[in-house]
Every structure is written in structure tokens, then in C-alpha cells.
Amino acid sequence: MRRAAQPSEYMQLLANALIAGSLAALIAGGLALVYGVLGVFNMALGQLVLFGGYSTWWLHQVVHLPLIPSVLGGLASGALMTWFTFEIFVNPFYKHHRFLPLVTTIAWSMILDGMMLLLFEERPRSILPGLKKTFEIQGARISVEQCILILLTLVALLAFAYVFHRTSFGRKLRAVVQHDSAALSLGINSAVLHRVIFIVSGVFAGAGGIFIGIDQNLSPTFAFPLTIKAYAAIIAGGKGNIWGAIFCAYLIAGLEQVLVGVHWFGAFYVPAGYQQTVALLFIIFFLLLKPSGLFSSQSRTA
Amino acid sequence: MSILSTSHLSLSIGEHRILSDISFSVESGEIIGLIGPNGSGKTTLFNVLSGFLKPSTGTIHLRGEDITHLSPAKRAGQGIGRVFQNFGIFREMTLIENVLVALEALPKEERKNRGDLKKLAMETLEMVGLEGNAHTKAGSLSGGQMRLLEIARTLMSGKELFLLDEPTAGVSPKLTQQVADLILQLKKQGKTVLVVEHDLPFIGSICDRVIVMDVGKVVLTGKPNEVKQSKELRELYFGADPTT
């Protein structure tokens, strides 16, 4: 028996899209920054996401630290691992050719996959196991943790927006993104900024991993699909345009929820198996119709 | 005393010799024109002087100090300012941000001496008559306005030696005059300018000396008038004269 969709169902879809979109935006935002500034593809991104999540799980569930120190520890270890990634697998190569790190970070992603299996074992892990307490807003069911995650993501993005658009440091970052050599010739030390930006992307990725570990669960083979979705968002958003990428991350996540969740024309549902193809179709669609992306800027054309 | 001197600079990429044996020196306060056909190595020379390319052999001295191995950012700190052929401005940033970021990139001590950086940035825009556009994106400016912005920004960030790469390319005649005035103003303030240009009357009107380059070599140096009448220049631009 099917009945017509209720307004509450659309609210639920919106809530679902916000949850999935917040996660995607965290990961894609950092990636877009790295691509915009360094012109480098970091294929080990998904593994760095998992590493941040697993570190938090380990601190909270094995060492039994309280949740907040565990989260901070997870972010810190994500940052350290990203720094290491930069120094060993990106920094020595990207000046020669910006596609070299594509190869080195794929190799690194495979090593990290193996390392995480050894360190954290193959079974799924959850930072906060069990059932979360849910409540209803406008007919949409959502848990306290999810509300906090959505809000924290927003706060993180707003804080980043402030730094990026209103501070001296942010102006230097944008200068490096938009015209690397002009920035250099003004005396802006872009090598240091590159490193900082890469590490910031790792902190955002780690935050995404913690998000997954709290809201769902972590498993070691989860990394590659995460990387692919983040790339879909930055390609669709206009390569190097960080706000375009963040917008598209929310958009793709929203589309995934709507595609499968809506009773189309009151007649049929799209099978759930097609949900994950949305991101890939998005890439193909944009490459065909608008290779420069939804919000392309002239600052970097790949 | 000479502010900049190069000795026996050369650059090879693979088997191609891009620059060979370039030696010259520039006195403080001079305006030097760098001319020559396309592909003669003028922009490459600028890239070597500002540190984006490392020379294969030879040295560069700034105020007597060897800067051959310094990074572009370090050379900027020592007073070399570059204005790019393809516009070195940040298009997605506002005009005032474009100037502000240059001021904020100065070494700490120097920044302190400048007082209120925002006020100074606005004064810079006033100097070139762009204060009305202070909060619009730089990408919306015309080519000439972009040049003015870039030169003014370089000036206000306290650079001593200016490398201007085709400052009149894509600039309207009216603004070309304004660019020329701005360069002469640099000279008045005691700055040194190297300018790459195809516009020979422009070069003639502002330069103290002219260096002519061809296939990566310096073929002639002299005062604008002498160079203009030289046989070498005519041959370069119009081919060999069959009557001589």
C-alpha cells in the first residue's frame, strides 16, 4: 500500500540531505583548497578521512578518553598524518609536474589502507556505538548528535570563510590561489602557505572521518568512494573554486537523497543501487556540458 | 653605484640556448628600455632576474650583493618588484584587497613604519584615480586600469627596482600616457625601472638607455636616439637594407 508523500517526508529528506551534505562539504572543501592552490590531486584523501576517524575511535573506545579530547586528538593526528603525506609524497614532486602526486598519493593510499587494517583491524568501528536519541522537528526525525554535527560543520565553514575573506592570512591565501607568481613577486612565501593549506585540508578530512565514525561506522574499505565523491564536488563546482565545491558537495548529497527517496511522479521509485552513481554522473555531465564547472573562475584552469 | 648588474648570464633548457652571455649594469634612478623581436628572450630575462628561473651560468648582483640563488619571495623582500605581461593582479579580489595584500606581505619592521595599511591602500588607489572602484573585483577593470593598479601596488610596497613587462600592451592611448607619467614619477622618487616594450615611441619618451636583444643575446646598448638610428635596429625590425 502506498500513500501520497507527506510534507514531513520532504522535511525528512531535507534533514537527510543536510546530514550527508555536511559530511561531503567538509571533505570536498579541503580538497578544493588544495587543488586551487597547489593544483595537486591528493588521491589518499579518503584514507586521511578514515585515519582521523579511527584515531578518534581509538582514543575514545580503547584509551577511554572523554569524547571531546578524543575528537581533538583525532583532528591532531589527522593533521600530523596529512603533514607527513605532504612532505613525503607531494612536496618533493609537485614542483616538477603537478600530476606526479597523482601517482605517489595513489601508492600512499594503498599503503595507508594496509596500515589501517593492521592498526585498527578489519571489523567496523563506531565512535559512539548504539542508538542515538532522536527527536522530531517539523516531522523530520533527527538525533542530537546529527544536529551538533550539522551545526559544527556550519561553524567550521563560517570560521573558514571569515579567515579566508576577512583576514590578512586569508588575503594571502587567495592571492596565492589566484596568481601564484604575482603573489611570490610581492614577497608572499607561498611554499609555507602550500604546506599550511595541505594540512588544513587534512584537518577538514579528519573532521569528516570523525563525523562518519559518530553518525555511522568506520570500515577500512570505505576510503575510495569518499575520494571520488569529493572529486565530483570540486569538478562540478569549478576546479579551484572552494565555495563552488562546498555548494556542489551539499548539492550532490541532496540529489542522492532525493533521487532515491522521492516517489517520482507518484509512479515509481529509483532503485537504491543507483544512489552512488549520482556523483559519477555528475562528473560526466559537467565534463560534457561545462568543463569549467558550475562556478568557474579564471584563477586556475586545469 | 649600480643597483643591478648581471655578468655572463646564460640559460639553456634541454638543447635550447634561451639566453647567452648577458652582462649589463643599471644605475640607480635609471629607466632602461629592453627591446627586441618576439622570442628574443626579454621575458625570460625578467624571469631570471626576479628568481622564477635559475640561470645555467652567470651571476646577478643587487646593490653589490649576490642574489643569484635567492627565491622570488626573498628577492621581493630585497626590493625587486615585478609587473607581469599577462597582468599580475588577483582578479577575484577587490582593488583595495589587491593593494592591501601587497602591503601585508612586507617584512614586519617595514609594515610598522607604514601606519594604517588600509588608509595607505586607499591613497594608492587615489594616486591612479581608481579609488571609486575600491570595492569592485579587479577582474572587472580594463587592461590599462589593471596596469595602473599593478604598478601603483608595486610602488607603494616600497620596491626599488621595477621590472615592467609590456606595460602598454592592451592599454588605450589615453591610459598609455598615464602609465608613462607614472613611470616618470617612479624615476622622480629615485626608483630604477627596467621596461620591456614594443612601442618604440613610448620607449623613446621615457627611457634613459635602451638595450636591444636578439636570439638571447644583447646586440646593442645606447641612448634612445642613437639606437633608433642604428643600422642593427633597422635590420632587426625591417630586415637587412639591400642598399648598404
Place this chain on the structure above:
Amino acid sequence: MRKFLALSSLAAMALAACSAGGGDTIKLGFIGPLTGDAASYGADTLHGMQIAVDEINAAGGIGGKQIEIIAEDGKCTGADAATAAQKLMNIDKVVAIIGGQCSGETLAAAPIAEMAKVVMISPVSTSPDVTEAGEFIFRNSPSDALKTKAMAKVFAEKNYAKIAIISENTDYATALRDSLVAAVGTDAMVFNETSEPGTKDFRSLMTRLEDAEFDVFVPNGQSDAFIAAAMQQYREAGFTAPAFSQDVADSANLGQIAGEAVEGMELINTSSKLGDTGPDSFAVHFRAKHGEPQSNLSFATLSYDATNLLAKVIGEVGTDGTAVRDAVAKITYEGAAGTFSFDANGDVVGIGYVLKKFEGGKIVELNTVTPD
């Protein structure tokens, strides 16, 4: 340079691991997931096999020859299992194989084993397709065709007339779904969706599920990560209808990560107390050596039994593949899991099902279920 050194030392380690062993031994192969989401099955079955081999070798081996295990990682995928099978038959020339574990592994390795006339016994694969996999392919875990019949019987007893199922898109889970549909009838499936492997976000499906009227929800995953996320989001969406799952849910880890979300969920599987029969049982030996099983003691027990059965047969008829096949087909074996034999298709006879339930975060066994 640093990186080069690090990489080459890794490579050296891998090479050393490959070339260990040799000499005059009887080689038994193992194919199972040693890495990836399903690696816990691989760990338990390899441990069970190892215990059997250690015991046999300590008692003098088979006719004086020691048994050597060559373990290959099938990664729960057909492609990797086929590569592993090629290597075991062509390079190592094993006498017989314990494996694969995932049904996808067994189905991909089966044609290669058939060609080489090498007996394979799987202690875990339950896909109905394995029944037809070939003359050299046996299993001592019962087929899902039987499991879903047992599930259908339980559903009828509990008046679960309308079923909502979300399946993970893998050989195992979709085959189980299909045979469940065959057992309960298409009309009983009021909600039937398949998600890509590794999915963790089921919220849009849960929103849709609100439109369906159902008596029981079946999270049909290939890994406990899938089932945990599905059950958490099912309960968080406010559903109160009971949940019922299959052997993948028979995982202690599921109770740890999903907690209250799986409380009260029932499932059908072979007993996890197979081999846990007393103070000197296999279970005691297993725990002494490897602690608690990562996934399920029964997997280890069935792997232990399959290895002992092979050793017994090889001791009687030698190492010829066809002779081993004929002897395995005829044997009635009294193992740690109970007394069992194989039917004409190589499917096990004598290992039954148990109805289990999550109570207080633990899995308890309620009663045995014999499919009609």
C-alpha cells in the same frame, strides 16, 4: 631515496613471505578473505584450519608427512579468489583446498579446481549457486536455499506476512534475497531494495520505508558494517517493527557497534556453539590459542572439521584428486560440529539451523529450526 628504501624493504618482506616452506610435505591450500570488510571470516577459518594441521603434525602427520598450509587472500572477491586458485593449483600444486569463504570466492575458484581435479571444501560459503559448482566442490555449511526455507518457516510461525528487505549488492546477499523471495512468495515482499556494497547511509530508504506496511524488516548485508548502519538508521527513524537477519548478523561485533539498535533482532544461522561441547572441546582449544573468534566460532569449527576430514581421506586413499573426491563423497564424518556427510551435489547433510536473538547485547540461541 628514503621512500625507495622503505618500499623495497616492504617488497622484500612480501617476497620472503611467499617463498617460505618447501620440502617433502603434503600441501593444503586455503582461500579466504584475509583483508577487507570480510576478513574476520578469513581469520576464523584459517585459525580453525591451523589448529587441525598443528594437531595432525604433532601426531606425526599423514603417513609420516607433515602438512603445510598455503594461505592465499581471496579478498572476498571472485577475481582475487581466481588468481589465488590458479596459484595454488599451478605453482604450489596443493592436494586439496579449504575455501573459499565468501560465496563469490568459491564460485570463481570452482571452475579452476574442477579443471585441475582438486577437491575444495568450503566451511562458510552458503550461496545456493555453490550446489551446482562442480563435482570437486563440497561444503560443510548448509546452503542458503535451506536457510531461507528455515527463515520462511519461522516467519510463518510468527505471522510475519509482509516483509521489507534491504540487501547489499553482493553474490551472497542477493542470492539469499532471491531464495527468500522464492520461499515466501513475491507478494510477501512489500519492500525490496538493493544498495551498493559498503553503503552506510540508508536514510532516504528509511524515509521511503515509512510508506510501506510491513511486519518484519530484514537487513540483508554481506558485512556487519552494513547491517549495523541499516539497523541504527532503522531504529533512529522510529520504526518499532521487529527485525530479522541472517548469518552475517551473527557477529559479536555487531552488538558492540550497533548496541540497542539490534536489541531483540532475531536471526537464523548454524549454531555458533558447534564445537563448544565440553571442557576438552574444539572451542576450548581455539580460545586458548586465538582468544574469542573474530566472527563466529562455527566457521572455525567447520573449517577444523573440513581439514581433519581431508587429512583422514588423504591418509586412506593418497593424494590423487579423483580418489580424494570419491572418498569425500562417501564419507560420514564425526567431527567437532557433529556427524555429517555430503549429498550428491556436495552439500552438507547433518548440520542444522538455530534461531538466535540479541538479548542484552549478546547473541543467545533459542531453538533449532529444521526446514521442511
